[in-house]
Amino acid sequence: MPSWYEESFGEDYLIVYKHRTREDAICEVGKISRWLHLRENDLILDLCCGTGRHTLSLAKRGYHVVGLDLSKVLLTHAVKDAGELAVPFIHGDMRYLPFVDEMFDVVLNLFTSFGYFSDDEDNQQVLREIARVLKPGGRYLLDFLNKSYVVQNLVPKSEREEDGVRIREERWIDGDFVCKAITITDESGTRRYQERVKMYDSGQLEQMLEKAGLNVEKRYGSFAGEPIQSSSKRIILIGCVNK
Structure with missing residues (x-):
């Protein structure tokens, strides 16, 4: 994978x-x-x-x-x-x-x-x-x-629109990692991505x-x-x- x-x-x-x-x-x-x-x-x-x-x-x-x-x-x-x-x-x-x-x-x-x-x-x-x-x-x-700023100010969920594209972001802490799941929806359908960064x-x-x-x-x-x-x-x- x-x-x-x-x-x-x-x-x-x-x-x-x-x-x-x-x-x-x-x-x-x-x-x-x-x-x-x-x-x-x-x-x-x-x-x-x-x-x-x-x-x-x-x-x-x-x-x-x-x-x-x-x-x-x-x-x-x-x-x-x-x-x-x-x-x-x-x-x-x-x-x-x-x-x-x-x-x-x-x-x-x-x-x-x-x-x-x-x-x-x-x-x-x-x-x-x-x-x-x-x-x-x-x-x-x-x-x-x-790291301390990320932990203190993490926004668990947010949604916005950019040029007709709906962007949903979900964020969480997994041990020493900050993670983000990104869902993008537009006329072509829905795509999902993930980010995972060691803090x-x-x-x-x-x-x-x-x-x-x-x-x-x-x-x-x-x-x-x-x-x-x-x-x-x-x-x-x-x-x-x-x-």
Whole structure:
């Protein structure tokens, strides 16, 4: 049976997450460029780039950037949106990056594109791969959900309509996993998807990063730049590889 992440990131995903806009990505890339002190000649990997919102914003700022994602559907949209921008978009698994050692100056992993695997070792492998492809002194940014915020603010059920498409979302906590069942109904019928993400708190994430050889130097609770608290929506960790 395919894993949830092999089925969920198709055309319907673009409807469910339509609220994630390119305008937001432009603002976030502004913060990323300052926090990571991006340089003109940096080679950046946008790991799990999706439709390339951040990849293309970086490219438009003149940075050299590569996008990688497992979803061929989302990559097709990224290539189309790139237009004349010479941005490589590559199909691949984040546990087994198709790049040589020490290739990138910067690796970005944005909007909870982590914790997809049930086995902690698979999630740890993602961090090892980030460390492997970073040059000595290379920087990274990991943007993840905040476990305490999710547990305290979980909305069990919600329904909405987007362009004539009915979207029903049911959410629950299963041990250390936050789960979502998505039902989409339109004139073509009904489709169902599930998301299942392993939650880690900031301390656990830092331990995993350090184990992979990634030092943690900055910590934020959102792209506004405030410190991480239990009420923070995000955990944003920034640092460099220990080589």
